Amino acid sequence: MKIALINEIKKIIWRKKFLGVLFILFVAELLYYYRISKGGNPEQYISGIQISYEFFQSIRPFFWILAVYFICDIINEDYHYEMMKTALTRKITRTEYLFSKFLVSVATVEALFLFIMLSAGGIGGLFHGWKLLINDGSTLFSGNVVLLFLVGLIGSSLLTIGAFTAICLCIIVASQKASISLGLGMSLIFLMLLLETDAKLSPFLISKQIIELPLHMMKGSTLYHLPGITLFLILIIVGVSCSVSMFNKQDMYI
Amino acid sequence: MTNIVTLLRFETKRLLRSKISLLYAVIYGICFLISAYFYSMYGSEGSVLVTSNGQSFAIQHLQASFLFTGVFVAIYASSLILQERTKGTIKNILTRPVTRGEFFVSRALSLTVFVIFISFMMIVIGYIVGTACFGWGDYMEFAEVRYTPIEGLFQTLKAALAFSYAYIGYGMMALVVSMFMDQMITSVTVMTLLIMVGQYAEVLPNMKAGVIMHQMLFYHIDLFQESQAVVILNGFVIGLYILVFFILGLVTFRKQNLKV
Numbered sequence: 001m002k003i004a005l006i007n008e009i010k011k012i013i014w015r016k017k018f019l020g021v022l023f024i025l026f027v028a029e030l031l032y033y034y035r036i037s038k039g040g041n042p043e044q045y046i047s048g049i050q051i052s053y054e055f056f057q058s059i060r061p062f063f064w065i066l067a068v069y070f071i072c073d074i075i076n077e078d079y080h081y082e083m084m085k086t087a088l089t090r091k092i093t094r095t096e097y098l099f100s101k102f103l104v105s106v107a108t109v110e111a112l113f114l115f116i117m118l119s120a121g122g123i124g125g126l127f128h129g130w131k132l133l134i135n136d137g138s139t140l141f142s143g144n145v146v147l148l149f150l151v152g153l154i155g156s157s158l159l160t161i162g163a164f165t166a167i168c169l170c171i172i173v174a175s176q177k178a179s180i181s182l183g184l185g186m187s188l189i190f191l192m193l194l195l196e197t198d199a200k201l202s203p204f205l206i207s208k209q210i211i212e213l214p215l216h217m218m219k220g221s222t223l224y225h226l227p228g229i230t231l232f233l234i235l236i237i238v239g240v241s242c243s244v245s246m247f248n249k250q251d252m253y254i
Numbered sequence: 255m256t257n258i259v260t261l262l263r264f265e266t267k268r269l270l271r272s273k274i275s276l277l278y279a280v281i282y283g284i285c286f287l288i289s290a291y292f293y294s295m296y297g298s299e300g301s302v303l304v305t306s307n308g309q310s311f312a313i314q315h316l317q318a319s320f321l322f323t324g325v326f327v328a329i330y331a332s333s334l335i336l337q338e339r340t341k342g343t344i345k346n347i348l349t350r351p352v353t354r355g356e357f358f359v360s361r362a363l364s365l366t367v368f369v370i371f372i373s374f375m376m377i378v379i380g381y382i383v384g385t386a387c388f389g390w391g392d393y394m395e396f397a398e399v400r401y402t403p404i405e406g407l408f409q410t411l412k413a414a415l416a417f418s419y420a421y422i423g424y425g426m427m428a429l430v431v432s433m434f435m436d437q438m439i440t441s442v443t444v445m446t447l448l449i450m451v452g453q454y455a456e457v458l459p460n461m462k463a464g465v466i467m468h469q470m471l472f473y474h475i476d477l478f479q480e481s482q483a484v485v486i487l488n489g490f491v492i493g494l495y496i497l498v499f500f501i502l503g504l505v506t507f508r509k510q511n512l513k514v
Contacts, residue, residue: 017440061450069443076439178438179274179329179337186325186446187281194288197300 004092004100008074012108017073021066022115029055029120037127047133048125049146055120056113056211061193063116064207067109067161068185071168072178074105079176084252098247102169102240109161113210117153136215145218152214160210163232166239173243173250203228257352261360265334266367275375278326282376285322286315286383294387307391309403311384312377313410314396316417319376320471321449327421328445330368331428332438334361339512340437348512358507362500365425373418377410397478409478416474423466423495424449430503433510463488466495 012018032055056063078084088097132146141149167188172181192207202208203225209232216225269275290311293301302318303311335358338344347357394406401409424445432441452467462468469492476485 062447065443065446065450069439072439073437179333180277182439182442183274183277183281183325183329186442187322190321190325191281191284191288194285198292198295 001092001096001100003090004096005103008100008104009107011077012074012104018070018108018112021112025059025112025116026119028059029116029123032058032120033123033127047128047131048121048123049132049134049150051124051128052117052121053134053211055124056116059116060207060211061189063113064164064189064193065186066112067164068168068182068189070108070112071105071165072172072181072185074108075101075169075172076178076181079172079178088252094248095244098169098173098244099240102165102243105165105169106158106162109165110157113157113161114154134218136219139219141218149214149218152217153211156213156217157210159229159232159236160206160213163235163239164206166236166243169243170239170246173246176250204231206232257356258360258363261347261352261357262363262367265360265364269330269364269368269371274329275371278372279375279379281322282319282379283383285319286311286380287387289315289318290383290387305391305395306388307393307395308381308385308388309391309394309406309410310396311388312380313394313413315380316373316376316413316474317471321446323372323376323421324424324449324470325442325446326372327365327369327425328428328442329438331365331425332432332435332441332445334364334429334432335507336432336435336438336441344512354508355504358504361429362426362503365429366422369421369425370415370418373414373421374411377414397475399478413474413477416477417470419489420466420469420473420492423492423499424470426496426499426503427466430499430506433503433506464491466492469495 033051036051088094092100132143134141134146134149168181168185171184175181175184189207192205195201196205196208202212204227209225209228213222213225213229216222222229289301289303293303293306298304303314305314335344338347344357348354390403392403394401394403394409396406396409396413428441428445431444432438435441435444449467449470452465453471455462455465455468469488473488473492476488480488
């Protein structure tokens, strides 16, 4: 398991694709900050946390498209280059191989998310201070309750990214084709974005809850979102176990 | 010419028999059902639907499927040359008496067939979902004009063709982009991000007509709302995209080291 994990992490670093995307995102953040500073900032209480929250809200669809890209790139790679046979001849079981792919995918997308939040927050914080302030559009929150938002952000991102990666893993293992994995992965994102306007369905949508869940934690309404949290956990467990089961039975003589 | 026709016939057969076409149909179906659900819940405020009947449903949803169609066209365009190259199957084709030019022309034509096919598939699914949810209705209404059923059918087909025309320009662009990429995943992601960024062209009134994403969104609507001069100008812009990317693709493909 350790060998498979280290190998996957090394591949991510060597290919430099990830670093390239991070650089582009950083430039986008600078442009975003330039735009809001040019437009005049009427809100005196705005903070670095507020800027990172608003920046992520504005690029959320792009983030999820990049998430599909990285997940498909990491998991689908050996199918694409027909290297599965070589990968599986090492001293690792199929379960370990797939599980390490899942973990690296989650870690990559999580790193992408944290980079966006931290760098946008960092740029905002440099100019607006490191105050614990956030405004969700109707209420201004300050003090320790904002710390809860920051903790919730890590928890919700791990949960939602994990659930989405599990779904993608299942699709990739079942289809073994990049075209189907990409088509379904991206369609899933667009369908979720489409459904976000419905208040009843919103707590169950991965695309929205990545950023909404910490807000509700801060407001103390986590219990209302318990069905959604349960669904995400179920998706992780069922998605990963189904993928492992399918992968173990697959004919790999390609 | 015979070679081009043979290659085109093969690609068309593959397209019609592939499971992915069925998958696209299912995704469009779900998308249209969501739209119908939103209309029944929130009225025309919460949906792209203005007139709720089977006849008007299909034409009203062409624009709403902008992102889905963009992704599907990018996937197909990327698979046409890139997948043949990465899998090494391009060698089998090019060792036969087929020139690179003929191969590229057949791929460009296959892309055109795919875009027209997917647009008409959308229309058919739109009619089915619309009629199942709201009934066929007495008239077709689009852009605040009412048409008789026969005339409405003709106008819907005309809009679908205009819709396809804009997507051929985008597809040619995707075809060329895919030739510079190592994987289909990268090519499709770049094209998807491009269509999402391209939507922001709407905030630039002087430039938007020159952006293919604007044409993908509005060309079929412009047929009903704008003057003939504007429609001709927009058609010319799309034609220019098709021509430029076709020539660029052809030149690149002829000189490209296929490394197979």
